Amino acid sequence: DAERRETDESQTVNALVVDPSGLILPFNDTVLSPRRRTTFSPRLDYQLSTNNTLVVRYGFTDNGSQNDNISEYTLPSAAVETGFREHVLSFADTQVLGTRGIAETRLQLIRRRSTSSGSSDGPVINVVDAFTDGSSVGNRKRGEDRFELQQNFSLAYGSHNVKTGVRVRGVRLIDYSTSNFVGTYVFSGDAERDPVSGEPLFPTVLVSSIEQYRRLIGGDRVYAPSQ
Numbered sequence: 629d630a631e632r633r634e635t636d637e638s639q640t641v642n643a644l645v646v647d648p649s650g651l652i653l654p655f656n657d658t659v660l661s662p663r664r665r666t667t668f669s670p671r672l673d674y675q676l677s678t679n680n681t682l683v684v685r686y687g688f689t690d691n692g693s694q695n696d697n698i699s700e701y702t703l704p705s706a707a708v709e710t711g712f713r714e715h716v717l718s719f720a721d722t723q724v725l726g727t728r729g730i731a732e733t734r735l736q737l738i739r740r741r742s743t744s745s746g747s748s749d750g751p752v753i754n755v756v757d758a759f760t761d762g763s764s765v766g767n768r769k770r771g772e773d774r775f776e777l778q779q780n781f782s783l784a785y786g787s788h789n790v791k792t793g794v795r796v797r798g799v800r801l802i803d804y805s806t807s808n809f810v811g812t813y814v815f816s817g818d819a820e821r822d823p824v825s826g827e828p829l830f831p832t833v834l835v836s837s838i839e840q841y842r843r844l845i846g847g848d849r850v851y852a853p854s855q
Contacts, residue, residue, distance in 0.1 A: 630668035637661050639698040643759040646842045655759065659704050661695040679724040687716040702760045706752070710744045728785065732793075734778040744768045752812040758838040766806035773800040814855040815841045826850035 638658050645655045669687040676682050690713050697708040718736040725731055746763030753761040780793030818840045820833040826849075835843075835851075844851045 633665040635663040641698060641700065641703060643701045643703060644838050645759050646845065650842060650846050652838055652842060657704060659695050659698050663693040666690045681722045683720040685718045689714040697763060701758065705748045705761050706763045707747045708744055708763050708765050712742045715739045728783055730782040732780040736776045738774040740772040742770045751810045754812060755815045755841045756837040764808040764812050766809050768805040768807060771802035813853040816854040818851060821850045823850060
């Protein structure tokens, strides 16, 4: 059995940004978000002898996507690329022992690897209702290796059936992440502040989130990120 899927969707961005000259301008873009998935799983059944049968199975899955995480206010610089790959190999040997017994030996090996990475190494700038620049995902790699061994016996005596066996499992995990290593800065709006003391003026005049951000990067140090 084999399958291949290719899905191409697009994400639309309608944001407000601050250009290098300090102007607040609309930013509109459409970004393609391709997804790819491949699977195949062959199986072999082989009669080793009259009383012995071997079954071998293998499963492979590869799943990946690009330009995830983009939305109405999230810029292409915050895109995330993800990947997942899995191998599953299993063996099953069944032996008929005389007229009353059956012995089953099973072995399964699994290897999984998943990754995710952001397209930007800088901090995340989240200006509420305006734009989000940068991804907090960083680089993440997760690995999982598993094995399982089973030995089962079945014995039949008249109308009775007895089944016993043993199972051994093992797992190794690998997890590496630089998520949010360079920080996230949130701008959710502020108030007009005294240019010397930095204290809010009275009566209060609200400053939008993008204006708060624009003033800070323009050198007005009485303003700071909300978080």
